[in-house]
Amino acid sequence: MTTLRRVVITTPILFLLVTFSVFAMMAAAPGDPAIDLAGQNATDEDVARVRAELGLDRSFLVQYWNWLSGVFTGDFGTSYSRRQPVAELIASRLEPTLSLALVAIVVAVVLGVALGVLATVRPGGVLDRIVGVVSSAGIALPQFWVGMLLVMVFALTLRTMPATGYVPLSEGVAPWAAHIVLPAVALAVMPAAELARHTRGSVLEVLDKDHILTARAKGIPTWRIYTMHVARNAGIPIVTVLGIRIAQLLGGTVVIETVFGIQGLGTLTIDSVLGRDIPTILGIVALAAAVVLVINLLVDLSYRFIDPRTVNRVAA
Amino acid sequence: MSLHDEKTAFAAVPEAEKLPATEESPRAEKGPRTDTSMVATTVRALCRDRVTLCALVFLGFVTLVAVVGPLVVATDPNTLNLRNALVSPNAEFWLGTDDLGRDQFSRLVDATRVTMLAATEAVLVSVIIGLPLGLVSGYFGGKIDAVLGRLNDALMSVPALLLAVAVVAVVGPGLTTSMFAIGVVFSPSIFRIVRGATMAVRSETYVEAAAAIGCRPLRIMFVHVLRNTFPPVLVQISLLFGIAMIAEANLSFLGLGVTPPQASWGSLLRTAFDNFYAAPFLMFAPGLAIALTVLAFSQIGDGLRTAVGDTKGTR
Numbered sequence: 001m002t003t004l005r006r007v008v009i010t011t012p013i014l015f016l017l018v019t020f021s022v023f024a025m026m027a028a029a030p031g032d033p034a035i036d037l038a039g040q041n042a043t044d045e046d047v048a049r050v051r052a053e054l055g056l057d058r059s060f061l062v063q064y065w066n067w068l069s070g071v072f073t074g075d076f077g078t079s080y081s082r083r084q085p086v087a088e089l090i091a092s093r094l095e096p097t098l099s100l101a102l103v104a105i106v107v108a109v110v111l112g113v114a115l116g117v118l119a120t121v122r123p124g125g126v127l128d129r130i131v132g133v134v135s136s137a138g139i140a141l142p143q144f145w146v147g148m149l150l151v152m153v154f155a156l157t158l159r160t161m162p163a164t165g166y167v168p169l170s171e172g173v174a175p176w177a178a179h180i181v182l183p184a185v186a187l188a189v190m191p192a193a194e195l196a197r198h199t200r201g202s203v204l205e206v207l208d209k210d211h212i213l214t215a216r217a218k219g220i221p222t223w224r225i226y227t228m229h230v231a232r233n234a235g236i237p238i239v240t241v242l243g244i245r246i247a248q249l250l251g252g253t254v255v256i257e258t259v260f261g262i263q264g265l266g267t268l269t270i271d272s273v274l275g276r277d278i279p280t281i282l283g284i285v286a287l288a289a290a291v292v293l294v295i296n297l298l299v300d301l302s303y304r305f306i307d308p309r310t311v312n313r314v315a316a
Numbered sequence: 317m318s319l320h321d322e323k324t325a326f327a328a329v330p331e332a333e334k335l336p337a338t339e340e341s342p343r344a345e346k347g348p349r350t351d352t353s354m355v356a357t358t359v360r361a362l363c364r365d366r367v368t369l370c371a372l373v374f375l376g377f378v379t380l381v382a383v384v385g386p387l388v389v390a391t392d393p394n395t396l397n398l399r400n401a402l403v404s405p406n407a408e409f410w411l412g413t414d415d416l417g418r419d420q421f422s423r424l425v426d427a428t429r430v431t432m433l434a435a436t437e438a439v440l441v442s443v444i445i446g447l448p449l450g451l452v453s454g455y456f457g458g459k460i461d462a463v464l465g466r467l468n469d470a471l472m473s474v475p476a477l478l479l480a481v482a483v484v485a486v487v488g489p490g491l492t493t494s495m496f497a498i499g500v501v502f503s504p505s506i507f508r509i510v511r512g513a514t515m516a517v518r519s520e521t522y523v524e525a526a527a528a529i530g531c532r533p534l535r536i537m538f539v540h541v542l543r544n545t546f547p548p549v550l551v552q553i554s555l556l557f558g559i560a561m562i563a564e565a566n567l568s569f570l571g572l573g574v575t576p577p578q579a580s581w582g583s584l585l586r587t588a589f590d591n592f593y594a595a596p597f598l599m600f601a602p603g604l605a606i607a608l609t610v611l612a613f614s615q616i617g618d619g620l621r622t623a624v625g626d627t628k629g630t631r
Binding site: 009141284 | 592
């Protein structure tokens with residue numbers, strides 16, 4: 001099921017489906033971007049000229065085709081509201097979002113897997129229950145609310161962290177880290193909680209197997225059982241969940257960037273949605289689809305790394 | 317003699333599954349009567365777990381507030397009183413007032429209905445899309461299944477928030493449209509579960525028997541197969557309610573959900589965010605309301621799963 005082929009087939013379909021539906025909905029939607037762009041005092045000729053410039057006078061299938069062929073040459077069109085190439089616009093907003101997402105993923109994986117594994121040391125024990133409560137709470141809390149709480153505690157009360165903004169990595173690691181920690185943690189709480197649950201589940205399942213019993217009988221210490229025998233077998237379901245979580249986490253950056261006032265792709269998304277800046281929205285959607293492709297590929301490749309048997313299964 | 321042997325052999329099979337299996341076979345034949353008894357046993361099992369019972373009671377309370385709350389609360393949630401803007405909680409304004417001097421408590425009560433309705437809409441949409449497609453996909457298999465499965469995979473990898481945002485970009489802000497989009501993004505989870513449960517009962521004898529006496533596929537699917545998908549679907553619906561509430565909160569927080577002056581729990585948090593430094597107390601009540609309700613839904617989901625004995629098809 002989880003073969004490279006599946007990913008290679010599914011993702012272009014997804015890409016075409018999503019971009020085409022956005023295009024189709026745009027065509028069907030009321031309102032005319034040309035009128036908005038031409039300005040208040042524009043004559044009918046002005047509007048027609050703008051419309052021709054944007055290619056909006058052609059049929060929407062032609063428009064879609066033009067956009068699609070542009071994408072393959074790296075041309076995502078020009079933003080309506082900012083009069084700037086979309087590719088350039090996205091590139092300028094990439095770093096904050098990338099930092100945020102990567103740090104959040106690391107936090108989520110470390111926290112989630114650690115908590116999940118800790119819970120399995122004694123199922124039903126105190127630690128297990130604490131992890132259960134924490135992970136239930138983590139899933140139930142809206143991310144932006146966690147963000148606001150963190151700001152309230154660490155920035156306003158303890159005054160140990162800056163409340164908002166982003167400092168590029170080029171201006172030093174320490175200020176960058178100080179600005180990225182709170183938003184990354186806020187973003188990581190929900191995926192960490194889900195990972196903890198899934199890790200607990202799949203580790204417990206593996207611990208139930210006979211070969212673990214044999215290993216225990218041989219007197220192998222618990223930590224070695226975990227690293228040698230459990231990690232590999234419980235790894236695949238965990239990585240699968242992680243792949244899905246990362247895609248959802250990218251959606252979460254929209255909210256978190258708003259809370260922390262970070263000028264990244266998330267805030268760009270909201271601005272362009274509220275300003276109905278279609279080329280920018282399409283560019284972001286296309287980028288998201290591409291990222292999902294890469295994540296799916298990485299997840300698939302990691303299967304081979306974790307469990308070499310999957311390669312044979314694919315070949316067979 | 318041989319007939320007798322067959323009977324005992326037949327009886328020996330479900331013994332591994334004990335109660336649910338022995339209940340299942342008469343249900344397929346008699347329908348409604350045993351069906352209610354299954355509902356009754358499930359409810360009883362749910363109430364036996366104290367935490368789940370608490371969650372049920374809490375959810376009942378929230379629903380009650382959503383239905384009759386605005387009638388009971390005397391203060392109008394939309395009355396402006398700029399002289400009383402951003403007042404801290406006191407005897408008159410239990411949860412304080414917002415930046416326009418509106419009573420936060422009555423807004424919270426009013427928002428309960430909006431939020432619950434929004435979550436219900438998203439869940440309904442995903443069931444209406446996911447359930448029939450899952451039935452068809454699981455029942456027919458083959459090419460239909462392959463195509464629907466691919467579409468499902470594609471939809472599942474879209475970040476829910478991003479799709480909702482894209483839809484709002486086109487149609488314009490509004491809770492109804494954005495929760496519809498959320499419902500669409502959630503439909504794969506229902507689809508997968510229904511498909512799995514359908515495939516599990518597809519080869520059962522009573523399905524074959526129904527086909528043998530000439531039932532059409534539609535009838536078999538909706539009369540015989542559908543009810544067997546209910547337990548896992550109910551679990552998923554309960555969990556989806558919670559996720560939908562979080563989604564509503566996110567969308568309204570971003571200003572893509574409810575349109576003012578109407579309030580939802582998410583938009584109350586937006587107001588709290590906008591007045592974060594002046595009136596930090598505004599963020600606690602709506603945030604807790606969301607967190608507790610989502611927790612209640614997921615607890616009921618877990619309780620249901622235990623009560624119906626994690627039937628086939630959930631994975």
